[in-house]
Amino acid sequence: MDARENISTSLELLRWIGWAQKRAAEDWIRERGLSHAQSFVLGYLVQQPGSIQRDLAEASRTTAASVSSLLQGLESRGLVERRSEAGNDRVKRVYATPTGIELISGFDSAMAAAEKAILAPLNKGEQNTFHALLTKITAELPLPTR
Numbered sequence: 001m002d003a004r005e006n007i008s009t010s011l012e013l014l015r016w017i018g019w020a021q022k023r024a025a026e027d028w029i030r031e032r033g034l035s036h037a038q039s040f041v042l043g044y045l046v047q048q049p050g051s052i053q054r055d056l057a058e059a060s061r062t063t064a065a066s067v068s069s070l071l072q073g074l075e076s077r078g079l080v081e082r083r084s085e086a087g088n089d090r091v092k093r094v095y096a097t098p099t100g101i102e103l104i105s106g107f108d109s110a111m112a113a114a115e116k117a118i119l120a121p122l123n124k125g126e127q128n129t130f131h132a133l134l135t136k137i138t139a140e141l142p143l144p145t146r
Contacts, residue, residue: 024114
C-alpha cells in the first residue's frame with residue numbers, strides 16, 4: 001500500500017508540501033556544508049550586518065553561548081567576522097564576509113525552483129486558484145512568530 005493512500009485530510013497534504021519545501025532547503029544548505037543554524041545566522045547577517053550576538057540569539061531563539069560557539073565555527077571557515085565597536089572593545093559586531101555572502105547567495109532562487117517543482121502538476125490557472133485559496137485561509141490566521 002502506498003503511503004499516499006493514508007493521507008486523508010487537507011492539512012496533512014499541506015504538511016506534505018511543507019515537508020517537500022523543507023527538504024529542498026535542507027538539501028541546499030547541506031550541499032554547502034552548513035547546518036540549519038549556521039545558514040540562518042549567515043542569512044540574518046546578510047540582512048542585518050553588524051548585529052551583536054544578543055540580536056542573533058534572540059532572532060534564532062537560542063542562547064548567547066550557543067551563538068558564540070556557532071560564530072566560532074563560522075569564523076574559522078572565514079564566513080563571518082567579529083569587529084570591535086570603536087571605543088568599546090567589549091561590543092563585537094558580527095558581519096558575514098564576502099565568502100559567507102557568496103556561499104548562501106542563491107537560496108531564494110533555489111526555493112523558487114523548489115516551489116515551481118512542487119506546483120508543477122498544476123497548470124497556471126490552478127496555481128493561481130491554489131494561491132488565492134491559501135491567501136484567503138491565511139488572512140484569518142495570526143501571523144507566525146519566530
